[in-house]
Amino acid sequence: MTEKLDPEDTKIITLARSARARAGVAEGAAVRDETGRTYAATTVALPSLRLSALQAAVAMAVSSGAKSLEAAAIVSEADEPGEQDVSVVEDMGNGTLFLAAPDGSLKGRYI
Numbered sequence: 559m560t561e562k563l564d565p566e567d568t569k570i571i572t573l574a575r576s577a578r579a580r581a582g583v584a585e586g587a588a589v590r591d592e593t594g595r596t597y598a599a600t601t602v603a604l605p606s607l608r609l610s611a612l613q614a615a616v617a618m619a620v621s622s623g624a625k626s627l628e629a630a631a632i633v634s635e636a637d638e639p640g641e642q643d644v645s646v647v648e649d650m651g652n653g654t655l656f657l658a659a660p661d662g663s664l665k666g667r668y669i
Contacts, residue, residue, distance in 0.1 A: 561664055563656075566590060567629055571658045573598040574633040577611070578660070585634040587611035587643075589653075591624035612643040616650060627653035633660060639668060 563571075570588040577598040578586025587610070588598040599614035609617065612632050619627065627650040632639055639657050647655045647669055655668040 561667070563664065566594075567631070567654070567656060570596060570598075570629055570631040571633065571656060571662055571664075574611070574631045574658070575660065575662055578633050583611075585611040585632065585636075587615045587630065587632045589615045589619050589624075589630040590628045591619050591622075592626045592628060592651075593624075594628075595619070595622070595624070597622070597624075610640060610643055612639075612655075613646055616646050620650075624650070626651035629654045629656065631656040631658060633658045633662070635660065638666065644668060 573588035574586040577600050581600040583600045585601045590596050597615045597618040601611045602609040602614050630647050657665045
């Protein structure tokens, strides 16, 4: 998918890619809240807690006072976002959800 993105949307994809690479995991995510603050996270896979990368990034945003999301990005090998990831973005308002490949190329825009 070839689409020109806003620089701020490109930034959250880059943050998600960086989080993924830094942790050496399959999925990274980043979100931008209504004030422009950004949060990046990776999948949390503990014996007692499992969160997708996007759920973890949204939890960070909410715990920092975010009321809504402007945009969210997931970087993954997956061909589409998980249902729970779409739901968590919908819970936070009308933000756009981007799915990107590990190389940063855009796979799709959702919501």
